[in-house]
Amino acid sequence: MNMSAITKQKVNNAEAEAGEVGRVRLQLVEVAGRFTQELGLGRLFGQLLGYLYLHEAPCSLDDICQDLSISKASASIAARQLERLGLVVRAWVQGDRKTFYRSADNIATALQQGLAGFLFQKVSAMDRELGIAISALEQKDQHPEAQFLTRRLTRAGELCKQLVGLLTLSASMDPAGINPALFTQPETK
Secondary structure, three states: OOHHHHHHHHHHHHHHHHHHHHHHHHHHHHHHHHHHHHOOOOHHHHHHHHHHHOOOOOEEHHHHHHHHOOOHHHHHHHHHHHHHOOOEEEEOOOOOOOOEEEEOOEHHHHHHHHHHHHHHHHHHHHHHHHHHHHHHHHOOOOOHHHHHHHHHHHHHHHHHHHHHHHHHHHHHOOOOOOOHHHOEOOOOO
């Protein structure tokens, strides 16, 4: 075998290996998307977070859109949501004016605080709605069905308040039992 054939074989092997790595990466991105979809957060939310977490270098929206076959508007909205939750950060790439993103440095803490904040908002909204419903039912307190619903909603409201307390505590704690080094991204140069 001549040197040119050996070089071509090495290039072909490297491309095949990179292709397999890319296939596995995209498969994991889909798993992340299905997971967040099952949690009610939306498929793209998980896909984008998984995509960025599984890339060492910052990624542009153009790259993300091409690899995930999504629109730039959808990618931009999801990236900003993840950024607000502290799960991704904007990154600067020298000589490029595009917006780049990467996953947060300590994804475990960011996930804990981001999800706790998300759940806190949802539980707080539910508690407000329960209060409105209880007020409306108290005007009908002579009706047995209204009394039953008021008791149930009052119990649900107490549960919401307990959940708010737990979520507030959770957001301020380090992730229990998780080795943060497993989820910390090394700084990219």
